[in-house]
Amino acid sequence: MRDGIDREQVSGALLRWYDRAARVLPWRVGPAERAAGVVPDPYRVWLSEVMLQQTTVATVKAYFHRFTTRWPTVEALAAAQDAEVMAEWAGLGYYARARNLIACARAVAAQGGFPDTLDGLRALPGIGAYTAASVAAIAFDRSETVVDGNVERVVARLFAVRDPMPKSKPMLARLAARLTPLERPGDFAQAMMDLGATVCTPRTPRCDDCPLAGFCEAQAQGIAAELPVKTAKTPKPTRRGIAYVVIREDGAPLLETRPPKGLLGGMPGWPGSDWGDDPTPAPPLAADWALLPGVVKHTFTHFHLELSVATARVPQAVNPETGDFRPGFDPGALPTVMRKVWDHAASGDLFAGRDGA
DNA sequence: GACGCGTGGAT
DNA sequence: TATCCAAGCGT
Numbered sequence: 203m204r205d206g207i208d209r210e211q212v213s214g215a216l217l218r219w220y221d222r223a224a225r226v227l228p229w230r231v232g233p234a235e236r237a238a239g240v241v242p243d244p245y246r247v248w249l250s251e252v253m254l255q256q257t258t259v260a261t262v263k264a265y266f267h268r269f270t271t272r273w274p275t276v277e278a279l280a281a282a283q284d285a286e287v288m289a290e291w292a293g294l295g296y297y298a299r300a301r302n303l304i305a306c307a308r309a310v311a312a313q314g315g316f317p318d319t320l321d322g323l324r325a326l327p328g329i330g331a332y333t334a335a336s337v338a339a340i341a342f343d344r345s346e347t348v349v350d351g352n353v354e355r356v357v358a359r360l361f362a363v364r365d366p367m368p369k370s371k372p373m374l375a376r377l378a379a380r381l382t383p384l385e386r387p388g389d390f391a392q393a394m395m396d397l398g399a400t401v402c403t404p405r406t407p408r409c410d411d412c413p414l415a416g417f418c419e420a421q422a423q424g425i426a427a428e429l430p431v432k433t434a435k436t437p438k439p440t441r442r443g444i445a446y447v448v449i450r451e452d453g454a455p456l457l458e459t460r461p462p463k464g465l466l467g468g469m470p471g472w473p474g475s476d477w478g479d480d481p482t483p484a485p486p487l488a489a490d491w492a493l494l495p496g497v498v499k500h501t502f503t504h505f506h507l508e509l510s511v512a513t514a515r516v517p518q519a520v521n522p523e524t525g526d527f528r529p530g531f532d533p534g535a536l537p538t539v540m541r542k543v544w545d546h547a548a549s550g551d552l553f554a555g556r557d558g559a
Numbered sequence: 560g561a562c563g564c565g566t567g568g569a570t
Numbered sequence: 571t572a573t574c575c576a577a578g579c580g581t
Contacts, residue, residue, distance in 0.1 A: 254577040261567065262577090295565025298579075330579045350577045368560085395577055404575065405570065435574090465564065503564050538566060 207360060212417050213383040213390055219413035220393035225400070227259065228266055233389055242388070244316040244341040245276045248306075251333045251340075252299055259399070265294055279304075280311035288468055289535035297469055297537065301462070302328025318342040340388035347379040348391035352398025357381070358430035359402060362419035366431040374430075402426075440506040443477040445498070445540075446486055447513045447547040450520070450527050456486060458525035465502070469537045472544075473525050477507060487522045489514035494550045500539040507539065513547050 221233045229250035231242045249269060253262040268290060273279040279287070284304055291300035305327040310316050316337070317323055323334040335346040354367065354374045361377050363370055383390050401412050407426045409415050420426040448456035457470045473486035485491060491512045498509040533544050 251577065256564090256576055256578055257566075258568070258576055293566075295567090296578085298564065302579080328579070332578055336577070348577085351575080352577070392577090399577080437573095467564090501566085503566090504562080 207380070207417055209381055209383065212360075212381050212414060215413045215417070216393045216397065217383075217386060217389060220389055220396065223396070224389075224392070225259075225396055228263060228270075230392065236389065242341045244318075244337060245279075246270060247341040248276075248316065248329075248333070248337050249279075249303075251336050252303055252306075252328055253294065255299060255333070256296060257294065261294070265291070276307050276316070277311045280307040284468075289532070292469065292535050293538050293541070295538070297467055298463075299328060301468055316341070318344070320344065320346050336391060339391045343388060345382055345384045345387040347375065347382040348394070349375045349378050350395060350398075352395045352402070353378050353391075355404065355430055356394055356398050356402045356414075359407070359420035359426050360414060360418050362423055362425065363429065364431060366433045368433070370430070438501065438505050440508060441477040442479070442497075442508045442510070443481045444475040444483055444510045444512060445472040445543045446474060446484075446491075447472055447511060447543065448486065448489065448522070449513075449515050451515070451518045452529060454527040454529040455531055456522055456525050457528050457531060466537050466539070469540075470528075470531075470535060471537070471540045473522070474509070485512070486524045487516065487520055489516050489520075492550070494546060496546070498539070498542045498546045500542055502539075509539075509543060511543055511546050511550075513550055 224230070224232050226232060229246045231240050250262065250266055253265055269279075272290065273282060282304070287304050288297070288300055291297065291303075294300075306329065309326055317326075318338070318341075320334050320338045323329050323337050324331070329337070332348065332350050335348045338344040338346045339348055354371065357363070357374045357377045358367075358370070363374060363377070365373065367374075397412070397414070401408050405427065409418070409421045409426055412418065412421070415421050418426065420429050446456070450456070456473060458473055460466050460469055460471050462468045473484070475481035475484045491514050494511045494513060498511060500507045500509070533541055536544060
């Protein structure tokens with residue numbers, strides 16, 4: 203590992219690059235605006251950082267726009283109904299983030315605003331080491347070290363750290379702290395992440411375009427693309443299940459709200475079997491079920507899922523064993539796997555009527 | 560510290 | 571097609 207990297211030289215070179223090449227993002231106060239005295243809104247910084255957790259910039263943009271249009275302030279978000287927020291979050295994934303977002307907004311509103319220290323932020327729901335540091339640095343100009351996957355990769359290469367992740371994470375964080383400047387910590391953090399996202403990329407880093415190439419030990423050794431080393435991941439198993447899509451005469455679909463914790467917690471979904479090697483059928487009511495051909499495939503973080511879909515139309519009077527009929531339900535409020543089930547059901551004869559078959 | 564937790568784009 | 575990966579957090 204190289205040890206002679208100078209904080210001022212590295213942060214200076216990176217900030218000069220950022221002043222010239224910073225991406226324009228909806229939640230970002232760019233270097234020129236910042237220099238002109240524009241102050242970031244902690245609410246927008248926090249909201250964007252939570253949305254960006256393990257989620258790409260391209261995906262977040264539309265959600266950020268919808269959220270800030272509908273709820274322009276943390277007080278407005280705090281006053282929203284849970285189900286409204288969950289529905290607006292639908293499709294973005296990691297739904298615990300949305301539950302924590304609501305809890306955090308209400309705590310902040312009750313406190314009269316966001317805390318402006320690392321520890322104060324860190325104590326809020328859904329705010330961990332990364333988000334606390336990024337909000338402290340970007341919104342409150344505090345010299346905190348922001349460490350995300352980009353920063354870990356950049357630092358691993360700068361210092362040619364060959365120890366595998368995740369074991370090396372604490373070391374990478376210490377090395378990142380060495381580089382964090384006292385001035386412009388927020389721009390520095392965003393510059394590190396921009397660099398990782400656009401230049402110091404995972405597979406094929408563009409070292410020829412890198413403002414830090416002259417400081418980079420991995421570049422000097424010709425091993426930038428090999429770093430950081432990661433320990434191998436275990437392969438994903440495949441689970442199977444059956445989802446039941448029932449439409450009542452009035453068009454209301456039968457849905458249930460999933461338990462508040464765990465997979466898709468708090469989100470609406472179709473009644474179904476367990477998900478496993480050999481699922482047991484579990485229709486939510488007695489009906490003339492039609493098992494559709496094909497399966498819906500979806501991959502979660504730690505397993506593949508193949509769902510068979512059974513559909514039925516039922517009269518107005520029936521009472522389901524699980525879930526409830528929801529007139530006027532918007533399929534856009536479904537998490538993606540459940541929306542795929544809906545799309546698959548709609549491709550069948552669910553709406554054509556099967557009486558004439 | 561390891562695991563559970565979504566989704567869509569890149570390779 | 572399969573795998574990797576992304577501005578992580580909570581338990």
